Amino acid sequence: MIDGPYFVLVLVAALGCGLTAGVFFAFSTSVMRTFGALPPAQGMAAMQQLNVLIINPWFLGVFVGTAGVCAVVAVVTFVLWPDPGTLAALLGCALFLVGSFGVTVAANIPRNEALAKLDPEAPESVEPWRTFVREWTAWNHVRGGAALAACASLVLTLAA
Structure with a gap:
């Protein structure tokens, strides 16, 4: 079983991935469905306002912070290779950095x-x-699934 600072880093990464997955799940299952069901002008205006307000220390701290912790965990993991759980x-880390953070940068932000x-x-x-709602939500499913899978992988690391 892992311990010490590496344990703490992996735990923080797992919690951040899980929290991010939850945010993306909420968007896919309720927020985007609600915005899409509104008259287009109202749904669009609501999403435009949300895109402004989501850029805040709470969300960015968790999302960008988790990406940073995952990058550190990946580097430390290469040093520890091939220990159990590596x-x-x-x-x-790859699932979160590529499938969640990377998809956000490459697919969701340009649409926003x-x-x-x-x-x-x-x-x-x-x-x-209408195209935005369909495509943005599809990419949100991808990044949410990647964050959840990342969380599961990191939890398995803690159990190794």
Whole structure:
């Protein structure tokens, strides 16, 4: 069983991955469904406002902080290789860094930026909004599933 500072790092990474998975789960199962069910101008305006308000120390602290801790855990894991649990630790870190953080940067943020340029009241914004909801939510499922799988892998590391 792992112990000491490595244990603490893996535990913090697992908790951050789990918390992030929960946030993304809530978006996929309720927030985006709600925004998509609203009249387009209202749903779009609500998402635009959410994209501004989500950039706060609480969310960024957990999300970016978890990515940072996962990067540290990955480096330490390479030093400890091939101790028990190291494969699960690397898998968990990779899942979060690529599947959650990377997908956010490569898929969700660009869509948020494109949405910010649309006028919710303009009729020509309706179709881009519908496309946004469909594509953004699909990528959110991916990043949420990756964060949950990362959490599970890191928990397995703690049990090794």
